[in-house]
Amino acid sequence: MRVGAAGGVALGAAAVGAWAYAQAGADGADIVRDLSVGLAFAGAGLVAWWHRPANRTGPLMVAEGVTWFIGNLQGTSVPALFALGAWWEGLNLAVLTHLVLTFPDGRTTGVRTRRLILAAYAIVAVGGLLRALTYDPARAPDATYLDCHACGPNPLLVDSATGLFGPVDLAYRGLALVISVLTVVAVVHRWRRASLARRRALLPVWVAIGIALVFVLWDIVLLALPRFDGLGADLVLLLSDLAQVAVPVAFLVGLLRMRLQQAEVGGLVIEIGADPSPAGMRAVLARVLGDSSLRLGLWHQAPKGLGPTDPDPNGSGRNGTGQNGPDSNGDDRNGTGRYVDEDGRTVRAEGARATRVDSARGTPLAVLDHDPALAEEPELLAAVAAAVRLGLENAWLRTEAKEVSTRIVRAADDERRRLERDLHDGAQARIVFALMALRRVAKGVADHPDAKVRGSVAEVEQSLHLALEELRGLAHGIHPAVLTREGLAPALAELARQAELPVVVAAEPGRYDPVVETTAYFTVCETLANAAKHARARAVSVSARRQGATLVVETVDDGVGGADTSRGSGLSGLADRIAAVDGVLSVHSPAGGGTRVRAELPCG
Structure with missing residues (x-):
């Protein structure tokens, strides 16, 4: 309503001003030039007033357009x-x-x-x-x-x-x-x-x-x-x-x-990337917003506080504070967290300088400390905040998924070790005790006149021996005891002795995290099985060495090559297992050129 009324006043002033200017002897060109200036101010002011009703610049520009014609009244x-x-x-x-x-x-x-x-x-x-x-x-x-x-x-x-x-x-x-x-x-x-x-x-x-x-x-x-x-x-x-x-x-x-x-915000999520760093994200936001002084504070949750991983049901939305959310200075009112920039400094943004970014559940994610002039562009800030929210939540979800995968792998390895101990200390021990008792029985019936009785005892003893060997093999396949007792290098050496084809092992001594050792061991198990069953290899070499904070395990065979992790083979599952512990699996297997499998596992 006010914008329309202001437009009417501007048109009226222009009409009166043009009439008065003509009374002073101005020609048509002078009147057109005069009207173009006044109406340009008034028109731009009306547009500004319409799009930014809280901004006083629009009314001022309309006023400039109206007062432009006042001097003409002297004509x-x-x-x-x-x-x-x-x-x-x-x-x-x-x-x-x-x-x-x-x-x-x-x-x-x-x-x-x-x-x-x-x-x-x-x-x-x-x-x-x-x-x-x-x-x-x-x-x-x-x-x-x-x-x-x-x-x-x-x-x-x-x-x-x-x-x-x-x-x-x-x-x-x-x-x-x-x-x-x-x-x-x-x-x-x-x-x-x-x-x-x-x-x-x-x-x-x-x-x-x-x-x-x-x-x-x-x-x-x-x-x-x-x-x-x-x-x-x-x-x-x-x-x-x-x-x-x-x-x-x-x-x-x-x-x-x-x-x-x-419009640039549309590509902001892509520029932020799959794994955004605070410094990289701040640089991208500063460029898009045109504010080199911009600071980005990411929410740092105290151990017992609430945060993105422990949602606050009463959390608030953008630029608001929830029951346990941060105050305007960037610290949580209950002392449970704060906003921190890439240098570890607290970001205390408030008023027109602050744009808070909350998760979809209302929990704090980040805050932008920007030039107050950007507060006049709420649509731009809202779009940037949405892009930041999406990027951070995607990164958080990937981190959560990776942590879940790691926990699953660790739980599976713990279960493997438990089963191996249960088999060793339970079923294997009972079979050994049964063998010892059977040998005593065998000594007692050694002079028994019935040959069938002596044969039955011998047959039972042989069956128990076979069952014990099979149980030991099963326990070794679940989790080798030597890996737990002595480490990766001895376990790989024993694995090479049991392999179906010649295997040369060069493994540096040393102990690593149990999950890392187990992952490396079963990586070699899988590659040796593939070399024997599919690659038709004649020999395999295995190496395990530490490079800085990474354990590098390589298996090289001289088989037919052509291995592909995308075909759903055992290598694809192996790649998932290695990725779950933040490792990287690479396979080089040209047709007719053998296969090289390299696993890089963090061990720092």
């Missing part, structure tokens, strides 16, 4: 309208000063800025009135940009003060020049202290400063060369008008640039 013969135009002719420059000093959010940033804006309006209100009280258009027809030989009359004119018009007008313009210089100084000060994002947002301000310089230049020309006219005057006016139009154009370009930034 009429209506006394009240002439007085209004003569008094408030410079109001658009005061509004422009206000716009420049508060861009891009439309709010004053300090006491000095507020005083400078008030001074600009005061000069127009007081100085403009004094000037109007002494201004006789018949005696000073060149004192305005209009051809005012037939303007007026001026109902505010004090006849006895007409002789003061020259000094008053000079002082009025001099004070306006001082305000312009102070405005430039203030903008330079803001620019020097601003971040990259804020500097990009301030670019239209520099266009406005260029406009102010054009006006100052034009005033100097008018003062130095009162009869300056013709093509030169038209050129200066044209440059001035073009510069004025450039401000709303620059603002619209700024809006377009932010929309292009939002």
Whole structure:
């Protein structure tokens, strides 16, 4: 409603301004140029007001467009309208000063800025009135940009003060020049202290400063060369008008640039990557947001607190705090966690600087400490936050899946060792005891006259021997006892002795994590079985050595090659097992060139 009403006011002001300008003798080209400047400001302001209703820049730009036409009222013969135009002719420059000093959010940033804006309006209100009280258009027809030989009359004119018009007008313009210089100084000060994002947002301000310089230049020309006219005057006016139009154009370009930034967010998840590092993620976000000062704080959960792995049912959404969530300074109110950047420092973001990123369950994930100017682009920040949330939650899910796989592998290996111990200490021990008892029986029946009894005892003893050997083989296949007692190198040596084909082993002595040793051992078991059954190899070499924090196990055969982990063979399951402990399996198996299987297992 307010935007529509403002649009109506702007159109009305433009219509009255064009009529008044025509009354002063302006031709069609002059009127078109004049309308283009005022309506460009008003139109850009309406667009800004519509898209950013909480931003005061839009209303200020509409005000600039409306006040642009006030000076034209001096071209009429209506006394009240002439007085209004003569008094408030410079109001658009005061509004422009206000716009420049508060861009891009439309709010004053300090006491000095507020005083400078008030001074600009005061000069127009007081100085403009004094000037109007002494201004006789018949005696000073060149004192305005209009051809005012037939303007007026001026109902505010004090006849006895007409002789003061020259000094008053000079002082009025001099004070306006001082305000312009102070405005430039203030903008330079803001620019020097601003971040990259804020500097990009301030670019239209520099266009406005260029406009102010054009006006100052034009005033100097008018003062130095009162009869300056013709093509030169038209050129200066044209440059001035073009510069004025450039401000709303620059603002619209700024809006377009932010929309292009939002388009870049679409590829943000891909750029963050499958395993985002804090430093890499911060660099990508800083580039997309155009803020080199941006800091990224990731949620660091205390051991007993709540976090992404221990969801808070009362957690809140973006930019909010849950029952156990962090406060505005980045620390959890219950002391259970905090936001930490890549250097381990606490990120204490608050107010317009902070954009909090929570998980889908409302638990804290991260916080962006950015330039406050970005708060004027809530859609962009929301899109970036969503991309960060997706990237972090994907990484968390992958970590959780990997941890689950590792726990499963460890549990399976623990179960293997338990079964091997149970078989060794239980079933095998009972069979051994049964054999010992049977041997005593055999000694007792050695002289038994019935040969069938002696044969039955011998047959039972042989069956128990076979059962014991099979049970030992089964226990060894589940988990070799030598691996638990002595380590990987002796276990591989024993495995080579039992292999169906010649195997040469070169294994460095040393102990590793039980899961690593078990994974390495069964990797060699699988490759030896494949070499004997599928590769038709004549010999195999096995090596196991430590390289830094990695255990490298290699098996090389001279078989037919052609092994492929994607065919669903035992190698594919082996690759999954190795990946579960953060290892890497690589297979090189050209047709007719043998097979090399290399497993790299972290052992740091």
